[in-house]
Amino acid sequence: MAELRWAVTSWRLAAAMWMRAATAYRTSFVLLAAASLLVCSLDFVVLLLMFHHTDRLGGWRLPEIGLLYGTAGIAIGVADFLLGTVDGLGERIRTGALDTLLLRPAPALSMVCAERFTLRRLARPAQATAVLLWALHALDLHWSWDKVLLLAMMLVCGPVIFGALFVGLSSVQFFWGEARELQNSATYGGATLLQYPPDVFARDLLLGVTFGVPLAFVNWLPTLQILGRPDPLGLPVVCRFAAPLVAAAAAGAAGLAWRAGLRAYRSTGS
Amino acid sequence: MELIELDRVSRTFTVRSKAGRLRRRRHEVRAVDGLSFTVRAGECVGYIGPNGAGKSTTIKMLTGILVPSAGRLRVAGVDPARERVALARRIGVVFGQRTTLWWDLPLRDSYELARRLYRIEPARYAANLERCVELLQLGDLLDTPVRQLSLGQRMRGDLGAALLHDPQVLYLDEPTIGLDVLSKARVREFLREVNAAGTTVLLTTHDLTDIEQLCGRVMVIDHGRLVFDGDLAGLHAAGRSERTLVVDLARPGPPIEAPGARVVKVAGARQWLAFPAEQSAAPIVAAVADRYPLQDLSVREPVIEDVIARMYAGAVGG
Incomplete structure (x- = not known):
């Protein structure tokens, strides 16, 4: 427990340093922040334009898709904000910067995840939160305790699952330096996938993102329950509540992958 | 007291080279080959050898960054690779060609981070900072962003950062590389003081003057093996330099x-x-x-x- 606390504390200390370093270039920070907000906002405009021509997509109305969009955006956004820079691992190994991080009395994962931390990456979760609030308002749902629980579950487990994907798949870079795209396609690609209803995708893909990369648990399955919709895969209802277990398992697997990678690095060097 | 102990430590790397269009040939390179030596607390040892002799690999194993392929290694009583984080609090490392300071922030901020990462008590931190500022003449530099420091100033800043937590051992990799004569002299003077105060120093260098002025003992490594261990006069006699x-x-x-x-x-x-x-x-x-x-x-x-x-x-x- 003390170890975990130190992992978080050391991450926070390093992240605060990066944040302070960014203020050395204030204008550039403001411009980049504005640009990311703009790009994020335009992202949802694409959906709005689509719905200009149709009022349903795969049988889902716009506010329903807004619920998916908002929860997916928050999940990837929060994970990316906290530890997204882990994807630069391969480059750090190549330049030898990882060795410098290993000299600090702190877990390597905390140090790598805190690298180039910036508040700018809050743009995505902020925009996703706005969309989510709008969707919840427009849906006019009949709230019951299980729906509240499912929503809270999505907001907590979603970031954990994406965080596990960031860390677990980045660990591959310990063995194969150019594996960055593998992780990027699962995380950023996966988040784009989750913005759309599962009904528009092929069955094989759905199986893949349920039992392979467990993206379906981030928001698809809980949202089906909240909206009272049928599951295109016909999975038992209990799966819709399984996100905490899946998130815990994914985080555990990611931790093991990271350890294995770091051990291999330290015993092979490069 | 033996602070550093190596007993037949080896380290091999697997190198892949192209052989034909698709085939890759793998072969093993021994960067460190059956290395044994001990360093007592308080010694100042020069660790020298040609490029690629295995100096950096040794230092990386001593800091716990790399795991030895074979042999037994102890620093301050612990196995560095197993207890890297705990050992990091007890050693200081300076790489001449790579700074650990925060580029865009004043030197003081890097020191402040060290205080919290190394959990240095406030009173001890204040005393050590004062000592470093005085000996390294950092007074005017503390509030300057590191990117604006000259190479010599930055090296002094790095030395300070490595010593704030009172490490038992200080590893230095080419601490005077690229410095002008005056900066070299300052760095050497500081290292002498640090060593005199009881810190064990292990330094790699290409500059024999560093050794002459600082180290009572020289170890020469080549092809991963220790080929000389003694004082500088002995080295000159052996090499008829x-x-x-x-x-x-x-x-x-x-x-x-x-x-x-x-x-x-x-x-x-x-x-x-x-x-x-x-x-x-x-x-x-x-x-x-x-x-x-x-x-x-x-x-x-x-x-x-x-x-x-x-x-x-x-x-x-x-």
Whole structure:
């Protein structure tokens, strides 16, 4: 427990340093922040334009898709904000910067995840939160305790699952330096996938993102329950509540992958 | 007390090279090969050798960044690879060619982070900071962003950062590389003070002057093996190393004749005289000044690579 606390504390200390370093270039920070907000906002405009021509997509109305969009955006956004820079691992190994991080009395994962931390990456979760609030308002749902629980579950487990994907798949870079795209396609690609209803995708893909990369648990399955919709895969209802277990398992697997990678690095060097 | 102990430590790397269009050939390189030595607390040891000899690999194993392929390794009683984080609090590391300071932030911020990462008590931190500021003359630099510091200033900043937590061992990798004469002198002076205060120092360098002024003991590593362990005089004797007196005469002339020295090169009015490294240059200079129209002269220290090369030649020849 003390170890975990130190992992978080050391991450926070390093992240605060990066944040302070960014203020050395204030204008550039403001411009980049504005640009990311703009790009994020335009992202949802694409959906709005689509719905200009149709009022349903795969049988889902716009506010329903807004619920998916908002929860997916928050999940990837929060994970990316906290530890997204882990994807630069391969480059750090190549330049030898990882060795410098290993000299600090702190877990390597905390140090790598805190690298180039910036508040700018809050743009995505902020925009996703706005969309989510709008969707919840427009849906006019009949709230019951299980729906509240499912929503809270999505907001907590979603970031954990994406965080596990960031860390677990980045660990591959310990063995194969150019594996960055593998992780990027699962995380950023996966988040784009989750913005759309599962009904528009092929069955094989759905199986893949349920039992392979467990993206379906981030928001698809809980949202089906909240909206009272049928599951295109016909999975038992209990799966819709399984996100905490899946998130815990994914985080555990990611931790093991990271350890294995770091051990291999330290015993092979490069 | 033995602070660093290596017992037949080896480290191999697997290197893949292309062999044909698709095939890759793998072969093993021994960066460190059955290395054994101990360093007692309070020693200052120069760890030298040609490029690629295994110096950095050794340091990486001593800090716990790399796991040895074979052998036993202990620093301050612990296995570095197993207890990297705990050991990190007890050692200080300075890489001459890579700073650990935060580029865009004032030096003070990097120190403040060290205080919290190394959990240095406030009173001890204040005392150590004061000592570093005084000895390294950091007073004006503390509030300057690191990117605006000169190389010498940054090296002093790095040295300070490595010592705030009172490490038992200080590893230095080329601490004087690229520095001007004055900065080198300052760094050496500081290291002398640090060592005198009880910190064990292990430094790699290409500059024999660093060794001469700081280290009572030199270890030479080549091809991953320890080929010499002793004092500097012993190294010069083993390598039959020579210093060079460069003499500029008023006009070109025949080779200079001076007792104890021989001319190794003549180019116009400039001549190079070699003499044994342990011998004083003064009598030779006096003899030359006495008999030749002298304009200028300088003494060049032996180069590590040459000393080591001659040591091998000596070992093979005799």
